[in-house]
Amino acid sequence: AYTAAIVATQTRLPLGAGLALAMLIGVLLAVPFGLIILRLRDIYLAIATLGFGEIIRVIILNIPAVGGATGFTNTTPITNFFWIFSMAILTIIIVANIRSSTFGRALSAIREDEIAAEAMGINTTRYKVMAFVISAALAGVAGGLSGQLFANPLNPQNLNFVKSIEVIVMIVLGGIGSITGAVFGAATITILPEALRDVDRQFPGMRMVIYSLLLILLMIFRPQGLL
Numbered sequence: 453a454y455t456a457a458i459v460a461t462q463t464r465l466p467l468g469a470g471l472a473l474a475m476l477i478g479v480l481l482a483v484p485f486g487l488i489i490l491r492l493r494d495i496y497l498a499i500a501t502l503g504f505g506e507i508i509r510v511i512i513l514n515i516p517a518v519g520g521a522t523g524f525t526n527t528t529p530i531t532n533f534f535w536i537f538s539m540a541i542l543t544i545i546i547v548a549n550i551r552s553s554t555f556g557r558a559l560s561a562i563r564e565d566e567i568a569a570e571a572m573g574i575n576t577t578r579y580k581v582m583a584f585v586i587s588a589a590l591a592g593v594a595g596g597l598s599g600q601l602f603a604n605p606l607n608p609q610n611l612n613f614v615k616s617i618e619v620i621v622m623i624v625l626g627g628i629g630s631i632t633g634a635v636f637g638a639a640t641i642t643i644l645p646e647a648l649r650d651v652d653r654q655f656p657g658m659r660m661v662i663y664s665l666l667l668i669l670l671m672i673f674r675p676q677g678l679l
Contacts, residue, residue: 453595453598453606454512454518454599454606455470455474455477455592455595455596456470456471456596456597456599457470457524457527457596457599457600458518458524459473459474460528460530460600461526461527461528467531467535467596471539471593471596471597474592474595474596475589475590475592475593476592477592478588478591478592479589481588482581482585482587482589483581485504486581486584487577487581489501489504490577490581490584491577493566501616502613502616505613505616506612506613509608509611509612512608513608519607521607521609522605522607523605523607523608524599524605524606524607527599527600527606528600529600529601530600531597531598531601535597536597539593539594539597543590543593544631544635546586546590547631548631550586551631555579555582558579559579559583560629561574562579562580563629595611621641622637622638622640622641623637623677624671624677625637625640625641625667625670625677625678626638626640626677626678626679627677627678627679628676628677630677630679632679633678636678636679637677637678644666645663648662
């Protein structure tokens with residue numbers, strides 16, 4: 453987000469160049485970090501990932517050149533529906549092609565049973581690092597778009613671990629392993645809080661209660677996700 457915003461405000465390069473550089477920064481961070489932490493599993497991997505996100509956030513908070521805790525106020529709202537929709541479609545195409553490839557089938561095997569995948573000769577660390585790098589590249593593009601969406605300061609407080617959890621909820625809601633489910637989950641989690649704003653006007657705070665209750669009921673009655 454910060455990379456694309458700085459490119460847009462400090463140079464005359466187009467939005468695409470900023471997104472490409474944001475993607476590159478994501479990859480450069482993901483390779484060494486992935487090699488270090490992706491030998492971990494389960495909850496330990498999740499904790500390490502969230503911890504790294506918090507480290508980045510705290511570092512940005514203490515860099516005056518990008519606004520620190522105040523936020524990067526020089527952002528220009530140049531992201532539009534065309535860019536968002538195009539990148540979303542491109543992401544779906546990339547993921548769909550990965551899933552149907554040999555690489556994707558290896559990832560599916562690792563997801564189902566990592567020990568069995570290793571026994572079949574799959575280099576699980578290598579495949580997980582590659583998946584991590586691809587994910588970081590796509591996340592870099594998403595960050596670049598979100599950082600220039602509104603004329604508001606780009607604030608690291610809006611990119612804390614709660615945002616990571618929100619993304620995980622999108623996947624779990626839609627159904628892990630389902631591309632259609634991921635799209636549906638993302639749309640639902642984005643639209644639902646906004647759709648409940650009318651309820652919030654009559655009963656302050658009730659919006660998030662209903663939102664949380666629906667997720668709890670889903671985990672109880674449909675833990676595999678909707679799709």
